[in-house]
Amino acid sequence: MTQNLAEPINPTGITLTDLAHRLGAQYEGPDLRVTSVTSASDTAAAGSLFVALPGKKTHGAEFASHAAASGAIAALTDEAGAERTREAGLATIIHPAPREVMGQAASAVYDTTPGSPKLIAVTGTNGKTTTTYLLQALFNAMGIKSGLSGTVERRVGAQGVETRQSGRLTTPEADYLHGLVARMREDAVEAAAVEVSAQAITHHRIDGLRFDVAIFTNLSQDHLDDYGTLDNYFNAKLPLFSPAHSARGVTVIDDEWGQKLAREATVPMTTVSTKANTAADWQLTTQELDLEHTALELTHRDGRSFKATVNQPGWFVALDMALSVVALTDLGYDLEKIAEALGTQRELDAPLPGRLELVNPEGNGPRVYVDYGHTPASFRAVLTTLRGFTKGRLFMVFGADGDRDATKRPDMARSAALADVVVVTDYNPRFEDPAAIRATLMQTLREEFPDVESYEIADSAEGIDKAVSLANAEDIIFVGGHGHRKDVEVQGKLIPYSVKDASREALQRHGFRVE
Numbered sequence: 001m002t003q004n005l006a007e008p009i010n011p012t013g014i015t016l017t018d019l020a021h022r023l024g025a026q027y028e029g030p031d032l033r034v035t036s037v038t039s040a041s042d043t044a045a046a047g048s049l050f051v052a053l054p055g056k057k058t059h060g061a062e063f064a065s066h067a068a069a070s071g072a073i074a075a076l077t078d079e080a081g082a083e084r085t086r087e088a089g090l091a092t093i094i095h096p097a098p099r100e101v102m103g104q105a106a107s108a109v110y111d112t113t114p115g116s117p118k119l120i121a122v123t124g125t126n127g128k129t130t131t132t133y134l135l136q137a138l139f140n141a142m143g144i145k146s147g148l149s150g151t152v153e154r155r156v157g158a159q160g161v162e163t164r165q166s167g168r169l170t171t172p173e174a175d176y177l178h179g180l181v182a183r184m185r186e187d188a189v190e191a192a193a194v195e196v197s198a199q200a201i202t203h204h205r206i207d208g209l210r211f212d213v214a215i216f217t218n219l220s221q222d223h224l225d226d227y228g229t230l231d232n233y234f235n236a237k238l239p240l241f242s243p244a245h246s247a248r249g250v251t252v253i254d255d256e257w258g259q260k261l262a263r264e265a266t267v268p269m270t271t272v273s274t275k276a277n278t279a280a281d282w283q284l285t286t287q288e289l290d291l292e293h294t295a296l297e298l299t300h301r302d303g304r305s306f307k308a309t310v311n312q313p314g315w316f317v318a319l320d321m322a323l324s325v326v327a328l329t330d331l332g333y334d335l336e337k338i339a340e341a342l343g344t345q346r347e348l349d350a351p352l353p354g355r356l357e358l359v360n361p362e363g364n365g366p367r368v369y370v371d372y373g374h375t376p377a378s379f380r381a382v383l384t385t386l387r388g389f390t391k392g393r394l395f396m397v398f399g400a401d402g403d404r405d406a407t408k409r410p411d412m413a414r415s416a417a418l419a420d421v422v423v424v425t426d427y428n429p430r431f432e433d434p435a436a437i438r439a440t441l442m443q444t445l446r447e448e449f450p451d452v453e454s455y456e457i458a459d460s461a462e463g464i465d466k467a468v469s470l471a472n473a474e475d476i477i478f479v480g481g482h483g484h485r486k487d488v489e490v491q492g493k494l495i496p497y498s499v500k501d502a503s504r505e506a507l508q509r510h511g512f513r514v515e
């Protein structure tokens with residue numbers, strides 16, 4: 001069942017006079033009490049504070065009348081938007097940077113004070129979603145009522161939460177996020193995991209919240225269209241590990257970025273490493289048992305140890321599991337209690353939607369896996385794992401995002417070349433010419449990896465069909481990028497499409513059993 005709104009049912013709210021005082025903002029008008037906050041006019045309700053944000057093309061104040069008609073009674077905006085919000089009949093608080101104080105305003109309205117629920121932030125180029133789902137699986141095993149906010153969904157306990165506002169963002173806007181946390185508190189959620197993107201930090205979406213623990217999974221090339229360099233990308237994430245946003249942090253120190261974070265973070269950091277003879281607090285060893293199970297052992301410098309198996313393939317899943325367990329110990333949960341919660345088999349059953357998901361588990365054809373990861377590093381990690389369990393040939397079907405970091409495309413192709421057969425297709429071209437995107441990928445493959453069998457097929461479903469047509473039961477096909485998504489973005493329109501459905505249909509078309 002899905003709730004309609006991510007906000008408390010019985011909010012106390014705050015008066016506009018008190019709110020303006022907290023924000024250091026200008027306000028003259030009736031002392032109304034606002035009980036919810038929204039930056040999207042179509043989610044305004046009775047008693048809402050509408051935050052009218054300046055945009056690149058349109059000012060949010062243009063929608064003030066719509067917000068007022070939906071029940072909003074007040075607005076928070078800048079001087080440029082104040083005239084329109086007043087014309088709409090909204091009592092108006094004026095602040096020169098409304099986006100920068102929206103989180104603070106939402107915190108005041110929803111009273112999202114630290115500690116209730118306990119919050120774990122997860123940031124990194126890859127592994128955010130996997131880690132949040134592993135945390136939720138651990139919470140469930142321990143009998144802890146939990147919450148979740150991430151790329152795939154948002155949950156309060158066992159219930160899904162409507163995501164129409166900020167639904168396509170990894171981390172929702174601050175007004176939505178604070179409302180979600182307040183709803184979790186009202187529903188007695190004890191702990192929650194929240195995916196935090198670099199954009200969420202630089203665009204003030206997490207302002208006003210203080211996480212009990214922040215996890216850093218890794219950093220590799222992505223989002224350079226936003227940040228220009230990896231150093232800038234790292235620096236965008238660094239503020240999460242400061243007292244303004246977190247009480248403490250957890251990081252892997254196997255590479256320069258994790259080591260840099262451990263040095264430069266201004267909160268206490270707990271470190272994890274897979275390398276022997278390091279100065280890490282925790283040492284991790286993993287064993288990739290098969291395509292359904294990965295074993296791990298964590299050992300603390302004080303002698304404590306933790307052994308478990310997770311029902312997912314890949315050393316990277318074991319690493320995300322280790323970070324999750326360490327974060328729980330930093331929250332105060334006993335390591336032995338965590339282990340006991342996994343039962344006598346010490347195995348965690350963790351569903352990871354769209355993450356290295358097998359679409360034909362009971363079929364008789366090639367094994368087809370889909371995954372949401374769309375970076376060179378994520379491709380390498382998955383293909384390396386799948387290679388170890390491939391009896392026949394390994395296939396890769398992928399494309400690259402349009403209107404996103406174009407500099408990573410050649411390296412995406414290089415990673416894909418770890419497969420025996422590569423099929424390049426379209427993937428969310430947005431407003432960019434998809435043929436030009438494919439041309440860059442194919443050029444890298446043909447010039448640098450001429451011995452790799454490669455095909456260029458624009459339509460993703462047809463590309464998957466091509467791979468299935470060439471494969472047999474001993475082969476593995478990896479479809480990268482789409483994962484759980486059920487649409488693609490072309491020329492500003494979302495077109496329904498599921499790679500899982502396309503894969504099943506292709507298998508059936510070529511005579512393989514799909515159950």
